[in-house]
Amino acid sequence: MPACDICDDTRWKSITVEGISRVTRCDCWHQRMYETLLKHARIPRRYAHCELANFETHTDSQREAHRKALKLVDQFPVVDRGLLFYGDAGVGKTHLGVALLKEAIRRKGARAVFFETRDLLKLVRDTYNASTESTELDVLRPVLEAELLVLDDLGAEKRSEWVEETLGLVINTRYSERRVTVFTTNMVDGENTEPNSFAFQVGLRTRSRLKEMCDWVHVQGVDVREVGPHPTAEDIARWEKQSPASPKNRGRRDLPPRAGTQAKAQLKPVRERDGRADLKWPGGRAGS
Ligand SMILES: [Zn+2]
Secondary structure: OOOOOOOOOOOEEEEEEOOEEEEEEOHHHHHHHHHHHHHHOOOOHHHOOOOOOOOOOOOHHHHHHHHHHHHHHHHOOOOOOEEEEEOOOOOOHHHHHHHHHHHHHHHHOOOEEEEEHHHHHHHHHHOOOOOOOOOHHHHHHHHHHOOEEEEEEEOOOOOOHHHHHHHHHHHHHHHHOOOEEEEEEOOEOOOOOOOOEHHHHOOHHHHHHHHHHEEEEEOOOOOHHHHOOOOOHHHHHHHHHHOOOOHHHHOOOOOOOOOHHHHHHHOOOOOOOOOOOOOOEOOEOOOO
């Protein structure tokens, strides 16, 4: 009994073009191809539901980010620059990354792969362990060679020379091979004295490479992990007023003093442009 009643499992189907009968790939072939590529894309189960069609937009910057994600898929694989979504936790950056990746697989048959930056670094590090058979290159090859890479949560890992070098290798290789890369990050574009800045976390050279290879898109919005997945206008207003994570409240100067290194960094002036005192620390990210 064939599984496909269109093609009897030949994977080809007949179509008629301008009165002439032809054969083309059956729908079941496309579906199988999609499923195979999707399996290789390594999307974590918790993001499996993410689609461009179900991305909720509450702010102009979210609408703009969604538009750019869609445009990248439309143009793929003829894309000059990737995307870098930056902004606070919970505003939908990862959702967009996963969604555009799936859409590029579905519509363009892209060989695409998703990695959380910390997971990738851990896999690479594990290959140095004598008991593992895989080499550093076994882990890195699909990352370096994928037609589309989504590297999630760049900058969340603890900074070190090794981290900087390894990420530098990935980013530089993809840049010179002109492969499309989409990044998401909670980092801010501040000075290198700021612990959560690109300059501090990944270094100035990598920052400037990221500027060259990606269109930077600032995503702002409410933290859906706090307000829930389908907030009403009232929910959002309440969150803005009450949550310590809302941009409005983080701009306040009368935060209680913190201990140690945190207190030192707190002396830095509130950044003027968006009125936020962004005091985030490696290892202590809000909302994640
Ligand atoms: Zn079929």
